[in-house]
């Protein structure tokens with residue numbers, strides 16, 4: 443297939459863990475447990491170096507609790523630029539901790555979209571009004587017990603294409619990174635540790651059937667249709683190549699395990 447000449451390049455592990463200071467990125471914290479095995483200093487550094495810092499509703503409380511639990515000096519940690527949400531899971535006393543530090547508090551009461559989706563809309567408005575450039579968003583979103591929210595968060599990835607064109611949105615969980623590959627050609631850089639340890643990766647056609655061709659995987663696809671009820675590529679892994687290439691005729695969720703990197 444030569445139908446999609448432009449290749450979109452992705453190197454989330456390198457960008458997220460080592461090269462983040464070179465990028466214009468935002469961090470968004472959702473209301474999911476912050477159980478990351480990452481070095482505490484790394485999380486604070488990632489947060490402090492972000493161009494925009496957002497906590498979403500109850501994510502504000504989780505962040506504050508994580509900071510307190512890790513005995514960080516609160517003053518070393520920058521305040522969120524935005525706290526957004528319908529505020530149904532954010533106690534007033536937690537909000538009070540942030541009210542005098544220049545944080546914008548934006549109430550998003552609409553009950554037809556999730557607080558995460560609305561937060562991306564507010565982030566976009568903030569970037570436009572403050573003339574801030576962001577090309578990547580790291581969403582700290584562990585996958586926990588609420589299956590409806592896991593699915594809603596994937597739906598937000600689909601919506602993000604219209605909200606923030608040309609911005610990469612990565613959902614970072616405690617042991618995986620997930621994002622949406624749009625229709626077209628992609629190359630994904632795979633760190634040697636993930637290749638050597640045969641970490642899992644997956645191509646998940648959540649939004650609808652996709653015809654996919656890949657290289658760099660143990661179980662490659664050759665113009666093969668992925669579709670729920672037919673074939674979904676989970677528990678796949680790498681064949682040792684430094685790069686995985688994927689060509690898809692429709693948006694496709696890619697997810698990769700990162701446990702062995704931590």
Ligand SMILES: Cc1ncc(C[n+]2csc(CCOP(=O)(O)OP(=O)(O)O)c2C)c(N)n1
Pocket residue numbers: 499528530552553554555556557558
């Ligand atoms: C068809 C339909 N189903 C369900 C809903 C309800 N709904 C969808 S998004 C949303 C807001 C969810 O808020 P969020 O803070 O993201 O999640 P929470 O933890 O409060 O459930 C609600 C109530 C709806 N508006 N329309």
Ligand SMILES: O=c1ccn([C@@H]2O[C@H](COP(=O)(O)O)[C@@H](O)[C@H]2O)c(=O)[nH]1
Pocket residue numbers: 472473474498499500501527528530531532556557558559583586587588591592595
């Ligand atoms: O179990 C959960 C709960 C929440 N989320 C995400 O966080 C935001 C904010 O949630 P609130 O409960 O309103 O504080 C929500 O929009 C979800 O994206 C989640 O992923 N899992």
